Amino acid sequence: MSKVLVIGAGGVGSVAVHKMAMNSNIFSDITLASRRIEKCDATAESVKARTGVTIATAQVDADDIDATAALIARVQPKLVVNLALPYQDLAIMEACLKTGVHYMDTANYEPRDEAKFEYHWQWAYQDRFREAGLTALLGSGFDPGVTSVFATYLKKHYLDTIETLDILDCNGGDHGQHFATNFNPEINIREVTAVARHWENGAWVETPPLSHKQSFDFEQVGVKNMYLMYHEELESLKTHLPEIRRIRFWMTFGDAYLKHLEVLQNVGMTRIDPVLYEGKEIIPLQFLKAVLPEPASLGVTTKGKTNIGDIATGTKDGVQKTFYIWNVCDHEEAYAETGNQAVSYTTGVPAMIGAAMLLTGAWGGAGVFNMEQFDPDPFMAMLNEHGLPWQVKELDAPLAF
Structure with missing residues (x-):
């Protein structure tokens, strides 16, 4: 049994600590910390009511390395699970190195002033973590995370080599709002409006945002339009599975979402550079985040599946073969179990499982690692056991597009 410190009290953090509390044989002591301790306390109350487990809470500014290190020193966890904002990854990694504690996150670092999604900032910590004898596990969410493990599972059990890989992310849920995002609005909109990139024949191919559309019939959801985007697991998978000739990431969006997004872009509300308003500098996208519905509030109204x-x-x-491996998650079932909708659930559960892999010794080593560098089997087994069952089938032919 091990102590764990979770930093970040949004929907993903809520799901993760609920699921950790349900696995007290692995997670003996849980502390949830955030800049806003009242959010931690609300989650702790829910965890107690749903599981009977008491978790500790704390307040911390995760941008402050010394403050985070002081909290780690006080809690004495074996692992820090970073579920805060991607901007804070490097500061939390520094705090872990300073205190000699293992590190894990669900999304790669990105600078605040540029929507740039690359691993090189965190991969640069390889020598420092290795020399300290510590593990840093990057991207233990769903995508990145489960989608990377899906790929290595297919390669281990179904294919000798993977030549092309397409990751398909469909949220078929309806929250009843005119416009809202199912996870942090700032991160979501930065991601969606960034230049699309995919890896093909040894080079990155760039296309304008949301310019390449295909339709796909998703089981239990139906036919949806999906759009080519860049996602960080493309970078790590093409690096660690170098035989991949082409790798792409697709995400579904409804017409209403795209129309609202277009208008917001046209009037400058998605800008991430500061503007002067009444003598103060504000970031338009951060202001937009403040007026949009809080993603954690959407669970009670969201219906449908991912x-x-x-x-x-x-x-x-x-012999050439094509395999499809996927998970379907129900928004209402996720909310009934943890008080959060399926988008948070599908990231929070893999965060718990990734942490379990490290704490039990199923995964480990000194250095900085991505999900696809470890044996997929124990992770895949826990997905089936803890709310994200998966299926795999052989397709008659490769994708036609």
Whole structure:
């Protein structure tokens, strides 16, 4: 049994600590910390009511390395699970190095002043974590995270090599709002409005945001339009599975969401550079975040399902084959279990499982690692056991697009 410190009390943090409390044989002591301790306390009350487990709470500014290190020193966890904002990844990694504690997150670092999603900032910590004898596990959410493990599971059990890989992320849920995002609005909109990139024949191919659309029939959701985007697991998978010739990421969006987003872009509300308003500098996107519905508040009204998976084409014993592996998650079932909708659930559960992999010794090592560098089997087994069951089937042919 091990102590764990979770930093970040949004929907993902809430799901993660609920699921950790349900696995007290692994997580003996849980502390949830955030800049706003009242959010931690509300989650702690929910955890107590739903599971009977008492978790500790704390207040911390995760941008402050010394303050975070002081909290780590006080809590004495074996692992810090970073579920805060991606901007804070490096500061929390520094605090872990300062205190000699293992580190894990669900999303790669990005600078506040540029929507740039790359791993090089965190990969640069490889030598420092290795020399300290510490593990840093990057991207233990769903995408990135489960989608990377899906790929290595297919390669281990179904394919000798993977030549093309498509990651398909569909949220078929309806929250009843005219416009809202199912996770942090600032991060969501930065991601969606960034230049699309995919890896093909040894080089990055860039296209304008949301300019490449395809339709796909998602099981238990139906036919949805999905758009080519960049996502950080493309960078790590093409690095650690170098035989991949092409890798792409697709996400579904409804017409109403895209129309609202277009208007917001046209009037400058998605800008991430400061503007002067009444003598003060504000970031338009951060102001927009403040007036949009809080994602954690959407769980009570959200209905429908998510469907996220990988389609991989490669060879097995010299014969070309295509396999599809995916998970379907129900928003209402996720809310009934943890008080959070499925988008938070599908990230928070893998965060708990990734932490379990490190705490039990199923995964480990000195250095900085991505999910696909470890044995997929124990992680895949826990997905089935803890609310995210998956399916795999062979397709008749590769994707036609």
